[in-house]
Amino acid sequence: MDSTKHAGDVAVAVAKAYGVETMFTLSGGHVFPLYDGAVHEEMRILDVRHEQSAVFAAEATARLTRGPGLAVLTAGPGVTNGVSGVATAHFNGSPVVVLGGRAPQSRWGSGALQELDHPPLLESITKLSFTASSAESIGQDVETAFRSAIAPHRGPVFLDIHMDHLFAPAPEHTVRTPTPAPLEPDPDRLAAIAKLLAEAERPVLVLGSDVWMDRAEEAARDFAETWRLPVILNGQGRGILPAGHELLVTRARSTAFGQADLVIVAGAPLDFRLGYGWFGGKDGAPLAKVVHITDAPSQLATHIGTAAASAGDLPLTFWGLDTACTNAGVSPKAYEPWLTRLRETAAAAVEGDRELLxxxxxxxxxxxxxxxxxxxxxxxxxxxxxxxxxxxxxxxxxxxxxxxxxxxxxxxxxxxxxxxxxxxxxxxxxxxxxxxxxxxxxxxxxxxxxxxxxxxxxxxxxxxxxxxxxxxxxxxxxxxxxxxxxxxxxxxxxxxxxxxxxxxxxxxxxxxxxxxxxxxxxxxxxxxxxxxxxxxxxxxxxxxxxxx
CATH class of the missing domain: 3.40.50.970 (Thiamin diphosphate (ThDP)-binding fold, Pyr/PP domains)
Structure with missing residues (x-):
């Protein structure tokens, strides 16, 4: 053991190995060794005025870089002030690691300042919520936190560390390969989706935040353009097709969702933003068949029946779907009347907005x-x-x-x-x-x-x-x-x-x-x-x- 290294040094070194460049925090004595580690490792420290902003900043970093974000919160109220940020990261599938201070193990149970057992409070809104067991385990514990946060489906992880453990000497830790192996989608499920596209006349493709987070934006755009599918963008899916793109029919959303006979939702939950997955049924149209595509099985909708579903790495999914559509004889020309109608509806909506804009x-x-x-x-x-x-x-x-x-x-x-x-x-x-x-x-x-x-x-x-x-x-x-x-x-x-x-x-x-x-x-x-x-x-x- 290198006696000049304390646990804060080790924790920050692991974070850097996972690509973290900025620590977002609000000053607190329980986590001083993490600040000292950031100084030693030349990691930027950005301190805020309320802990929720530290977690929100870490979450935004994760969503913009598609790598993990890091927030460091002091014990007790520091952690509880950050809970809304952690909950937001949970619902957004943002890979955020929150390192919390914790009252000393040597005084635990005797009423130390800001003594609180944090992990149970965060368990329901994190992928993992736990306490480092010792100074010697901190390198591995921090790596476990980061590996869990970035694995599909991404999300926040909370780890708190006893103050006396954090100040103590700790062994250096060698980080394993940070990137998890991609989850291969099931070819049979992709073939079933392609069959539905071959039978459809009025399909709509919805691209959500996880398409961006999974680095699938180019594969998704290529897929939509190859098969001439009308597209609606949701959340951070915005911009995958740029404003003005001929396939982008977001401004005809009501008609598209109300008249579609097939809606493929990729990288977004079937929540209130998408009518809970109920599409079609407008002006006498039957209900649409629904396909749900996610990056992990845990994200597949369970509250509504779907005609087909696939869980797996989203770039691999879109590439696999492209092959499956070719094999199924999908014809882009079949959708052209529907696409023309939606484009005309969207153009009329844009023109109708001009007066108020x-x-x-x-x-x-x-x-x-x-x-x-x-x-x-x-x-x-x-x-x-x-x-x-x-x-x-x-x-x-x-x-x-x-x-x-x-x-x-x-x-x-x-x-x-x-x-x-x-x-x-x-x-x-x-x-x-x-x-x-x-x-x-x-x-x-x-x-x-x-x-x-x-x-x-x-x-x-x-x-x-x-x-x-x-x-x-x-x-x-x-x-x-x-x-x-x-x-x-x-x-x-x-x-x-x-x-x-x-x-x-x-x-x-x-x-x-x-x-x-x-x-x-x-x-x-x-x-x-x-x-x-x-x-x-x-x-x-x-x-x-x-x-x-």
Missing amino acids: ESAASPIHPMRIYGELNRILDDDAVVIGDGGDFVSYAGKYVESKRPGCWLDPGPYGCLGTGLGYAAAARLVRPSSQVVLLLGDGAAGFSLMDVDTLVRHRLPVVMVCGNNGMWGLEKHPMRMLYGYDVAADLQPKCRYDEVVTALGGAGEMVTSPEEIGPALRRAFDSGVPYLVNVMTDPDIAYPRATTGV
């Missing part, structure tokens, strides 16, 4: 903001959504031109992700525009972490759609009860001045013609800059209750 109405219609923003965004801009109604408009009207450029909280719907996501995006994509779209409600969860952006010199453009309310609650409650409570925020709150007070910059916008110039000033500023746009409180985002 260019609206001169005062108070400002939220859509005008996105009309202005779309003119400024570069092809590789990273767009982050953190909010309700305001960000719902972004999901509909901001179409990515490249994959891996969209971040939102995902199906868990946790607000407060934005500042952590933005910090990570600026580190991971230093030459790209980074835009954080905030509802005024969401701003209250994490705006203090503008201080983090300022201290670490991370310029981000923030756009706050400020209607002075919890719009997702106020309008539905009024519809249900004829009144609302607990749904109002301070009207015209100066969130821009909060950012300025924290060392950034910003301005308030009250008329539509001011939006474009304000956004350009924000991008040109080179500092964290918030454009605080006062929007019409009477406008609610129109949504379907099924998620379709």
Whole structure:
């Protein structure tokens, strides 16, 4: 044993072997050796103002790089403050390792500061949640955490380490090959999917976040283009087909899902965002057959029957499907009338949006903001959504031109992700525009972490759609009860001045013609800059209750 190495050194060295470049944290004495290890190993330390932002930043790093992210949380409240971030990573399938401090083993059970048995609290939202057994085991334990996090299906892992073990000398650890072997899809299952495509007249292909996370974006695009399949993108699947692509029919989503006779969902759960897997049945059409394709058997839908399913490495799956479709005699020409119809429906929807995207109405219609923003965004801009109604408009009207450029909280719907996501995006994509779209409600969860952006010199453009309310609650409650409570925020709150007070910059916008110039000033500023746009409180985002 090298007596100059303590367990913190060993833990950080293992993380580096798995490609980790940044440790996200909030200072705490229980984890000092991990900071010391980061200094020794020349790993960047980015400290935040709330532990949830540390975990959200680690999660965004994982989702943008498709490698593991690392958050380090001190014991007790440090860990519990990070739980929402871990839950978000769980639902997004993000490979995040959270290393937690833990009260000393030598004093365990006697009431040490922040003594808490953390692993049971995180067990249901992690792939693995455990405590390192000794200083000697820490190298292997940390490797176990990383190997579990990146194995299909990816997800968060929690490991806490007793304080006295972390300070103790520990043996160096040699990391095995970090990348797990891919899971081969079953050829017979792929043949069954190809047979359904050969029989279909109105298929739709849905590409979700795991297509990006599994590095299958090129294979998926090639498959769609070869067989001329209409495509709808979900989550981080955005950008796999760029905005304007002839096969991209997201703007005809209602017609596509309502009239399809076959829907193939790849890399996304059949959750509320996809009507729980119920497609077809619109205007007299029969229910569609459903195919579910995932990266691991654990992700296959069990709440609804499917016509076929496949679990395995997604690049291998799409390559295998291509061969299976050739063998099954699938004809791309058979789908052309259906594709033409969906393209015409999508084009009509785009044309119908033009009036509101260019609206001169005062108070400002939220859509005008996105009309202005779309003119400024570069092809590789990273767009982050953190909010309700305001960000719902972004999901509909901001179409990515490249994959891996969209971040939102995902199906868990946790607000407060934005500042952590933005910090990570600026580190991971230093030459790209980074835009954080905030509802005024969401701003209250994490705006203090503008201080983090300022201290670490991370310029981000923030756009706050400020209607002075919890719009997702106020309008539905009024519809249900004829009144609302607990749904109002301070009207015209100066969130821009909060950012300025924290060392950034910003301005308030009250008329539509001011939006474009304000956004350009924000991008040109080179500092964290918030454009605080006062929007019409009477406008609610129109949504379907099924998620379709």
